Amino acid sequence: MKAQLSGAITGGSGEMYTDERTNTLAISDLPDKVKKIKALIKAFDVETPQVFIEAEIVQVVLNKEYQRGVDWEKIFSQTSLKTSI
Secondary structure: OHHHHHOOOOOOOOEEEEEOOOOEEEEEOOHHHHHHHHHHHHHHOOOOOOOOOOOOOOOOOOOHHHOOOOOHHHHHHHOOOOOOO
């Protein structure tokens, strides 16, 4: 943005200060030039799309004490399944 606006500022009387850390501009110039510079800023200043990613790291320990679900071995040992074709 600084490169595009530096050519629009009046030499000698216009000044531009930038702070890249906060992404801000401070411009002083003649009133007509300030209107043109505002139009340039509005044309060039496009909001950058952002993505928010949230993650949670979970550690899972599998052992017999915490085993959940279906015990298929127990079900098949107690039930006789008959299949017909």
